[in-house]
Amino acid sequence: MSKVFEDYFSELQADMVSIAVEYVENQAEQVFVYCSFRARVIYGDVFYKINGKVCRKHKVNEALRPGQTPVDADPDRQGAMLRIINKDIEALRKLCAEYKREMPAVIKIIYNAETNRLNASYKYGWQPDEDEDELFRAWFAEEQAKAGQ
Structure with a gap:
């Protein structure tokens, strides 16, 4: 059976999740990947839920428990x-x-490592007054609130 559009689309989303999971060395309960392509500008970012704490990629080590392997969170x-x-x-x-x-x-992708499930939501259309960083931060804050932070 040959691949169809949805297969290729899913593979690319899975690749994004895979690199994000690799970054934290499989220590996240959930991985959140934000993607946008609007006005010919690409924007991607990631945050995590580790040990019940929602954290940005540069603060993942703050969510680790004693004895867990620290993540190389070098900016490069x-x-x-x-x-x-x-x-x-x-x-x-x-x-x-x-x-x-x-x-x-x-595209907002949520990967649940415990169930090995990937869920994605899609928004079509673009509003010129929307700021990518603000939209990403709002999603991050929403997930923090869900986690009780």
Whole structure:
């Protein structure tokens, strides 16, 4: 059976999750990947839930328990992870163009490591007054609130 659009799309999302999981050395309960492609600008970022604490990529070690292996949270390593995610977003854009599908303006991916489930939500259309960093921070704050932080 040959691959279809959805197979390729899912593979690229899984690749984003995979690099984010690798970054924290499989120590996260949940991985949150934010992707957008709006006004020809690519934006990707990641945050995590580790030991019940929702944290940004540069603060993952603060969520670890004693005895857990510290993560190499070097800014260069964070940048390398985000470059891979951004390349995957660009590949999604090309895939959508090739298959004549609308590219989502925003993709929010939540990977649950305990159940090995990936859920994604998609937003289409773009509002010029929306700021990517603010949208990402709002999602982060929403997940922190859910975790009781």
